[in-house]
Amino acid sequence: MDKENIIIKKLEKYCSIQERCISDINKKLYTWEIDNKHDQIIQHLKENNFLNEERFISSFCSGKFKIKKWGKNKITYELKKRGLASIMIKKHTEDFNNNEYCNTIIKLIILKAKTIKEKDIFVKKNKIAKYLYQKGFESHLVWELINDEIK
Secondary structure, three states: OOHHHHHHHHHHHHHHHOOOOHHHHHHHHHHOOOOOOHHHHHHHHHHOOOOOHHHHHHHHHHHHHHOOOOOHHHHHHHHHHOOOOHHHHHHHHHOOOHHHHHHHHHHHHHHHHHHOOOOOHHHHHHHHHHHHHHOOOOHHHHHHHHHHHOO
């Protein structure tokens, strides 16, 4: 087996373990110091369904929201950082169930409120809002739900 086939087999296994995007593959090829044939290798992975960016985006959105409790802004930022198409990103972030999304924010508000010892309600709300901004949730939604939950 020649070097190129060995690399392809390793990348096929790498892509089989978890969903990957093109930038992940390029980083791996760079660390292996493979300077040429990036396009050819990526094309092979796409043709054999080891690499599918739409599937990657769907998996990334779902995982980061359900497991890490990230908001749409942070998810979008991370996907754009990987060079993925804005249209596909928007499509998958709009697919979030609004009730589940709002309920997640409410749960995070309640959990964070328990950890803040601040007596001043204004300061407490601001600390909660900052926490939710860092998690990538939209400001209008954050404030609407904070004002409903914290009195």
